[in-house]
Amino acid sequence: MEVYDTTLRDGTQGIGVSFTSDDKIAVALRLDAFKVDLIEGGWPGSNPRDVAFFERMLDVELSHACLAAFGSTRRKDALVEHDANLAALLAARTPVVTLFGKSWTLHVREALGASLDENVAMIASSVAFMRDQGRRVVYDAEHFYDGFADDPDYALATLIAAAEAGAERLVLCDTNGGRLPEEIAAATSRAREHLAAAGARVPLGVHPHNDAGLAIANALAALREGATHVQGTIGGYGERCGNLDLLGLLPTLVLKLGADQPQPLTEATALGRFVDERANLASNPRAPYVGEGAFAHKGGIHVSAVNRRPETYEHVPPESVGNTRRVLLSDLSGRANLVAKADELGDGALADEAATLVGRLKELEHLGYAFEGAEASFHLVARKVRGDHRPYFTLHGYTVMIDKRDGDGGPRCEANVRVQVGDVFEHTAADGDGPVNALDRALRKALEGFYPSLRSLTLTDYKVRVLAGPDTGTASVVRVHVETSDGERTWGTVGAHTNIIDASYQALLDAIDSKLHADGVVPGGPVAFGAEAAAEAPLRS
Amino acid sequence: MEVYDTTLRDGTQGIGVSFTSDDKIAVALRLDAFKVDLIEGGWPGSNPRDVAFFERMLDVELSHACLAAFGSTRRKDALVEHDANLAALLAARTPVVTLFGKSWTLHVREALGASLDENVAMIASSVAFMRDQGRRVVYDAEHFYDGFADDPDYALATLIAAAEAGAERLVLCDTNGGRLPEEIAAATSRAREHLAAAGARVPLGVHPHNDAGLAIANALAALREGATHVQGTIGGYGERCGNLDLLGLLPTLVLKLGADQPQPLTEATALGRFVDERANLASNPRAPYVGEGAFAHKGGIHVSAVNRRPETYEHVPPESVGNTRRVLLSDLSGRANLVAKADELGDGALADEAATLVGRLKELEHLGYAFEGAEASFHLVARKVRGDHRPYFTLHGYTVMIDKRDGDGGPRCEANVRVQVGDVFEHTAADGDGPVNALDRALRKALEGFYPSLRSLTLTDYKVRVLAGPDTGTASVVRVHVETSDGERTWGTVGAHTNIIDASYQALLDAIDSKLHADGVVPGGPVAFGAEAAAEAPLRS
Known part of the structure; x- marks a missing residue:
C-alpha cells in the first residue's frame, strides 16, 4: 500500500490545528523518516504560508518521500496556461501535483456552475497540462462516493477523463465522510472493473473522512476491493470529525492482515506525539494503538492477568507500535494492582505495606485526589505510609x-x-x-x-x-x-x-x-x- | 435494536472518567429520558461507590429503562449461595443482572485457573441461580471473539450453557477490541446458526471496543448478522481506547440504514455534552455526529456552498442529531462568513454590527475567552458593541x-x-x-x-x-x-x-x-x- 499523508494540508483544516512554516518542515522531515510515500505539503493557491513552505522545501532533501502540492482543476472559463491556481501549483516546483476535480453532479452545478461536459473537460485539460509541464499527477476525485451514489456513470466518466489525460493515481474521496463500508466496497469494486474494461491501468486510492466514525473501516473496505493507495493524516486531524488516521490503519494492516510495509511501526507512537506537539494539541489518550491510554489497565482483574499473559487483555503488543503498558492508580482494588504499580514505578519495597497504602489512597481519592499523572505525590504517600518520610521543612x-x-x-x-x-x-x-x-x-x-x-x-x-x-x-x-x-x-x-x-x-x-x-x-x-x-x-x- | 448503556460501569474504566454517586444518578436519569433500554449502573462487588449508587437508585423511578447490575459468574470453588459477588449483585436489587463469564480457553486456564468444564458449570449455575432469585439475566460472553478464533467449539459451548440456564440475552464481547469487521461478522453468524440448531432462541448482542478504531464498524457487522442488542457508552468512554460510542452508532442506524429506534436523536448532542460535563472531561470536538466540530466549516469554499446547499458538505443535517453548523471564527475570509456567524448566534439585529462584533470577539478570544457555553457573556459583549449596555453598578x-x-x-x-x-x-x-x-x-x-x-x-x-x-x-x-x-x-x-x-x-x-x-x-x-x-x-x- 502506498501511503499518502495530508496532515500538512487537509489536517490543518481541523479545529485548533495550526502549523508555522517551521512546524511544517519539521513534520515533513519526520514523515519522510517514517517512510511515508507522498507528503502533501499544502495548497499553494489558497494561502501565502503554503507558498512559503514549498519555497523553503526546495532546500530540503527528502530521503524516501515525494512532495506533492494540492490544488483544483482549472476554472470554468480559463485556459490552463492562464489559470492562477495551476500557475501556483507549478510555482511550488514539487515532483508531484495533486489535482482535485468534481465527481458529483450536484457539485458541478452548484459549486462550479459548470455543465457536466465542461467539468470533464476541465479535469482532462488540467491533468494533461500538468503532465506536459513534467509533473506526475495524483487525481483526487472529490465526493466520488457521493457522486457515484447519485449518478454512477458520470462519476466513472470523470475518472476515465483523468486517467486518459495521464493521471498516475485515481483517488476516490469520501469528502463528506458519511459513507458506509459496504458502499465504499461496492463503488470501489465498480470503479476498478470500469477502468479495467476501458483499458486504463491506473492504481486506485481512497481518501476517507471520519464523520460516521468509519474512516478506518472504509479504508480497509477499499483496500480489499483493490485500492493500493491511501490518503490520511497523522492522528486523524482534519475538517469536522477528521480524516483517516494513518496511525490507526497501518498497524492493523501490518500486524493483523500481514501487509509488508516499509514504515517502521515501532516509531508510530513517537510520530503521533511529535505531530501533536507541533500542532499544539493535547494528544488523544484514546487513539487506537498510539494513545497514552491504548495499553492502560485500571481494573484489578485485568492487571494481574496482563502481567502474566499480555495477550489476555492486549490485542497487539504495545512495543510493536512503540507504545508502553500503563497501570492506572485510580480505583486500586486489589493487592495485585498495587504490586504491579509499585513494580512499574520501581519501588519494590512497597509490596509489604500494600493493604495500608491502598486504604490511604482510597481515603485520599474520596477527598478528591487523583494519582494518575501525579506519581511524585503517590511516592510521597507511600513513603509516609512506610514511615520513611522525613520532612524537609x-x-x-x-x-x-x-x-x-x-x-x-x-x-x-x-x-x-x-x-x-x-x-x-x-x-x-x-x-x-x-x-x-x-x-x-x-x-x-x-x-x-x-x-x-x-x-x-x-x-x-x-x-x-x-x-x-x-x-x-x-x-x-x-x-x-x-x-x-x-x-x-x-x-x-x-x-x-x-x-x-x-x-x-x-x-x-x-x-x-x-x-x-x-x-x-x-x-x-x-x-x-x-x-x-x-x-x-x-x-x- | 436494544440499546444497553454501560457508561456508568465500563465507561468509568476510562482514563480520567470519574463519577460521584450524584453524577451517576443524574446520568442514569438522562439515559432514561433518552430511552436507552438498559442501564448498567455499576459492579456492586467491586467498589462501595457502586453499592451506594444502587442503594440510592431504589428511590429513583425510571420511565423507560431497566437498571442492570454487573458482576462475574461465581468463583471456582464456591457454591452460588455463598458467593460474595453474586450476593452483592442480589443486594443491588435491580430487575436485571448482567453476568460475565469466560469464553476463551486461555482466560479460563490463566485467569481463573479452572478446567474448561468447571467454567461451563460456573456459567450455568450462576445464571440459573440469578433466575431462581427472580432476576432477568443478560449474559456477557467476555472475549467471545478471541475465544472463538482460538477454539470455536468451546466458545459456542459456553453460550449454550448460559442459554440453557435461562439467560435472556447472549452478548458477544470483543473485550480486547482488536477484531476486524469480517471476523465479527463470521463469528456472529456462526453463533446465531449454532444456537438456532440447538433450539436456543436467545437474542444475540454485541459489546465492541475501539482498540483498532473499528468499534462502530464491528457493531454494524454484528447487527447485519442478526445481533439485536448493542452495548456501548455515551461518548465512547471506556478502558484503553474506549467502548463503542452509542452516539456514533445510533445516527448511522437511523439516518442511513432506516432503523426505527425510540431514542430521540435530536437530543443526542445534548446528551453527549451532559455526560462529558458530569465525567468532568472536555468534549471530543471530532466526535462523529455530536462533536463540536462535526459540522464546523473553515475553508471559504465550503462555507459559501454549504450555506446554499447543506448536503454539499454535510453527510446528515446537523439538526437531525441536535447539533449545529458552525462557521469557525478563525480564518474568516469574507463578509458572507461574518453574517453567517451572526445568524448562527441567533441575534438578527447584530447583522449590521457583525464586523465590529467579530473583531471584538477575536480580540477577546485572543485573550483567552471562549463563548461556547457562555452565551450570556456573548450577549453582553454584543450589547456593549451596540452601545446598548447600561451598567447596574x-x-x-x-x-x-x-x-x-x-x-x-x-x-x-x-x-x-x-x-x-x-x-x-x-x-x-x-x-x-x-x-x-x-x-x-x-x-x-x-x-x-x-x-x-x-x-x-x-x-x-x-x-x-x-x-x-x-x-x-x-x-x-x-x-x-x-x-x-x-x-x-x-x-x-x-x-x-x-x-x-x-x-x-x-x-x-x-x-x-x-x-x-x-x-x-x-x-x-x-x-x-x-x-x-x-x-x-x-x-x-
Whole structure:
C-alpha cells in the first residue's frame, strides 16, 4: 500500500490545528523518516504560508518521500496556461501535483456552475497540462462516493477523463465522510472493473473522512476491493470529525492482515506525539494503538492477568507500535494492582505495606485526589505510609492577598509564607501574576537558601479540575495537578481542597519534596545540619 | 435494536472518567429520558461507590429503562449461595443482572485457573441461580471473539450453557477490541446458526471496543448478522481506547440504514455534552455526529456552498442529531462568513454590527475567552458593541485574603467588595469556603439590597481551564466558566485573566448583569431610582 499523508494540508483544516512554516518542515522531515510515500505539503493557491513552505522545501532533501502540492482543476472559463491556481501549483516546483476535480453532479452545478461536459473537460485539460509541464499527477476525485451514489456513470466518466489525460493515481474521496463500508466496497469494486474494461491501468486510492466514525473501516473496505493507495493524516486531524488516521490503519494492516510495509511501526507512537506537539494539541489518550491510554489497565482483574499473559487483555503488543503498558492508580482494588504499580514505578519495597497504602489512597481519592499523572505525590504517600518520610521543612502558614482597586489594570497579588528548616524560621513574601504564582514564588524564595537546587525548578503545567461535590458551584472540591521540571526530569503532583489556593499549595509542596528526595538531599538546615554534616547523616536516626 | 448503556460501569474504566454517586444518578436519569433500554449502573462487588449508587437508585423511578447490575459468574470453588459477588449483585436489587463469564480457553486456564468444564458449570449455575432469585439475566460472553478464533467449539459451548440456564440475552464481547469487521461478522453468524440448531432462541448482542478504531464498524457487522442488542457508552468512554460510542452508532442506524429506534436523536448532542460535563472531561470536538466540530466549516469554499446547499458538505443535517453548523471564527475570509456567524448566534439585529462584533470577539478570544457555553457573556459583549449596555453598578475594587496558620484545619477566606449603585456606596465583606466562594457571597451581599431578585441565584457549575500561553505554569491565562441558575433558567458566563480570582470575578459579574437584564430590571439604586419608579422608567433615556 502506498501511503499518502495530508496532515500538512487537509489536517490543518481541523479545529485548533495550526502549523508555522517551521512546524511544517519539521513534520515533513519526520514523515519522510517514517517512510511515508507522498507528503502533501499544502495548497499553494489558497494561502501565502503554503507558498512559503514549498519555497523553503526546495532546500530540503527528502530521503524516501515525494512532495506533492494540492490544488483544483482549472476554472470554468480559463485556459490552463492562464489559470492562477495551476500557475501556483507549478510555482511550488514539487515532483508531484495533486489535482482535485468534481465527481458529483450536484457539485458541478452548484459549486462550479459548470455543465457536466465542461467539468470533464476541465479535469482532462488540467491533468494533461500538468503532465506536459513534467509533473506526475495524483487525481483526487472529490465526493466520488457521493457522486457515484447519485449518478454512477458520470462519476466513472470523470475518472476515465483523468486517467486518459495521464493521471498516475485515481483517488476516490469520501469528502463528506458519511459513507458506509459496504458502499465504499461496492463503488470501489465498480470503479476498478470500469477502468479495467476501458483499458486504463491506473492504481486506485481512497481518501476517507471520519464523520460516521468509519474512516478506518472504509479504508480497509477499499483496500480489499483493490485500492493500493491511501490518503490520511497523522492522528486523524482534519475538517469536522477528521480524516483517516494513518496511525490507526497501518498497524492493523501490518500486524493483523500481514501487509509488508516499509514504515517502521515501532516509531508510530513517537510520530503521533511529535505531530501533536507541533500542532499544539493535547494528544488523544484514546487513539487506537498510539494513545497514552491504548495499553492502560485500571481494573484489578485485568492487571494481574496482563502481567502474566499480555495477550489476555492486549490485542497487539504495545512495543510493536512503540507504545508502553500503563497501570492506572485510580480505583486500586486489589493487592495485585498495587504490586504491579509499585513494580512499574520501581519501588519494590512497597509490596509489604500494600493493604495500608491502598486504604490511604482510597481515603485520599474520596477527598478528591487523583494519582494518575501525579506519581511524585503517590511516592510521597507511600513513603509516609512506610514511615520513611522525613520532612524537609515545617510549615507555619501562609497568607495570600488579591487586591483590585479603582483604576488598576489588574489585581495585585501578594503571598507570604512562614516556614521553618531545622531551627531557623523564615518569613518571606513575593508578588505574582496570580495567587498561585505568588505563593509558588514566596515558597521557593523561603526555601532556596536552605536548598539551593530548588532554583532550577520551573512549573511546566498547572491544571485545575472542579469536582462536583455535595455542594455545588464555588464550594466544590478543587483538584490541582502541577507538573514541575528541573530541566532534566519532569514530575507530577496533586492537591485537593475546597480552597483552590490550598489545593495548589499542597501540590507545590509535594513538587518541592519530590525534587529534594530524588536528588538525595538530606533534610536539615544551615545551622543544625550544615550541608556537609547533613550529607553524612543517616537517613533514619 | 436494544440499546444497553454501560457508561456508568465500563465507561468509568476510562482514563480520567470519574463519577460521584450524584453524577451517576443524574446520568442514569438522562439515559432514561433518552430511552436507552438498559442501564448498567455499576459492579456492586467491586467498589462501595457502586453499592451506594444502587442503594440510592431504589428511590429513583425510571420511565423507560431497566437498571442492570454487573458482576462475574461465581468463583471456582464456591457454591452460588455463598458467593460474595453474586450476593452483592442480589443486594443491588435491580430487575436485571448482567453476568460475565469466560469464553476463551486461555482466560479460563490463566485467569481463573479452572478446567474448561468447571467454567461451563460456573456459567450455568450462576445464571440459573440469578433466575431462581427472580432476576432477568443478560449474559456477557467476555472475549467471545478471541475465544472463538482460538477454539470455536468451546466458545459456542459456553453460550449454550448460559442459554440453557435461562439467560435472556447472549452478548458477544470483543473485550480486547482488536477484531476486524469480517471476523465479527463470521463469528456472529456462526453463533446465531449454532444456537438456532440447538433450539436456543436467545437474542444475540454485541459489546465492541475501539482498540483498532473499528468499534462502530464491528457493531454494524454484528447487527447485519442478526445481533439485536448493542452495548456501548455515551461518548465512547471506556478502558484503553474506549467502548463503542452509542452516539456514533445510533445516527448511522437511523439516518442511513432506516432503523426505527425510540431514542430521540435530536437530543443526542445534548446528551453527549451532559455526560462529558458530569465525567468532568472536555468534549471530543471530532466526535462523529455530536462533536463540536462535526459540522464546523473553515475553508471559504465550503462555507459559501454549504450555506446554499447543506448536503454539499454535510453527510446528515446537523439538526437531525441536535447539533449545529458552525462557521469557525478563525480564518474568516469574507463578509458572507461574518453574517453567517451572526445568524448562527441567533441575534438578527447584530447583522449590521457583525464586523465590529467579530473583531471584538477575536480580540477577546485572543485573550483567552471562549463563548461556547457562555452565551450570556456573548450577549453582553454584543450589547456593549451596540452601545446598548447600561451598567447596574459601578465597581470600585475588591480584596480577597486567604490565610492559613499553624493548627488551622484549612485556610480562612475572606473577601470584601466596594460597589456603587446610583449614588450609594456599599463596602461589604463575606467569608467563604474558597476565595471565589467568598467573593461571590460578598458581591451578592453588596447588591441584594438594591436588586432583591439576586437572592434567587445559585452557582450551579464552576469550571477552570488553564490555557497554554507564552508563559508556562501558574502565570498562564486562566479561563473560568460559571453556570448560574435562578431556579428557572440556567445561563453561562466566562472570564479570562492570568489571575484566577479576577477571571472568576468577571464571570460572576456577567452572571449578575445577565440575570438583571433578562428580568427587565432597570439600572438604578434605592435613592435615585426607587424600585417602583424604576419599573416605569424608559429603557433608553
